[in-house]
Amino acid sequence: MANESFENEGGTGSRNSRNTHFTSSVDLSTSLDSSVQTRIFKIIVIGDSNVGKTCLTFRFTGGSFPEKTEATIGVDFREKAVEIDGEKIKVQVWDTAGQERFRKSMVEHYYRNVHAVVFVYDVTKMASFQNLKTWIQECNGHRVSPTVPRVLVGNKCDLVSHIQVPSNTALKFADAHNMLLFETSAKDPKESQNVDSIFMCLACRLKAQKSLLYRDVEREDGRVRLSQETDVNKSNCPC
Ligand SMILES: Nc1nc2c(ncn2[C@@H]2O[C@H](COP(=O)(O)OP(=O)(O)OP(=O)(O)O)[C@@H](O)[C@H]2O)c(=O)[nH]1
């Protein structure tokens, strides 16, 4: 099962500690001696420094807005266990550094075996939107497959009077790159469901994709039959 990660029920310990700076390659696979496995989806969050990547990931995994953040160095891991259509899944969010000097040696690790990518810009900073093409180029340069789902997130929508990136401009860009667009705020508690939707939407899509790849094999009368129905049809995906 290429690129798919599992964790045994009961786990191998928490990986969501703040300020865990990634220094070596991580093997997310654990021994397969237990029959109960939890799938892990690795989602990386990419974009300019200060756009709110840390706050968005914190809002999703911790349910609140951090009072104070510092520039991320390397990567911070955060995890959230979710249940989709009865299956327990671990969403592992890689909150990456936006500052070049803090990410240089890490870039290979970000993209290795990634399952989905979240590109973030700040709706109050046009430069962060214009730089998206550089982030997309970097992603493509690391041979991330076109089948890896990508979404675009415009953050800081609570700063209504400072908005520089019009929604229709962002929408055109998202369409051109085959991405869904979410405009939201990590800060505004009323937007927390919208922030959750970003990651839940990706998790649902990944679950459906994996179901397509590894369709249930049913044995009937000694014959092998591939199940025609996939979870994509019965999923409660929020997007
Ligand atoms: N008003 C407002 N401020 C936000 C929001 N999200 C983040 N911020 C602020 O923006 C600043 C940067 O947020 P971070 O989450 O640390 O930014 P980052 O993208 O992780 O930055 P790097 O780690 O350097 O790449 C902080 O001062 C946050 O409080 C938001 O939705 N609204």
Ligand SMILES: [Mg+2]
């Ligand atoms: Mg950060």
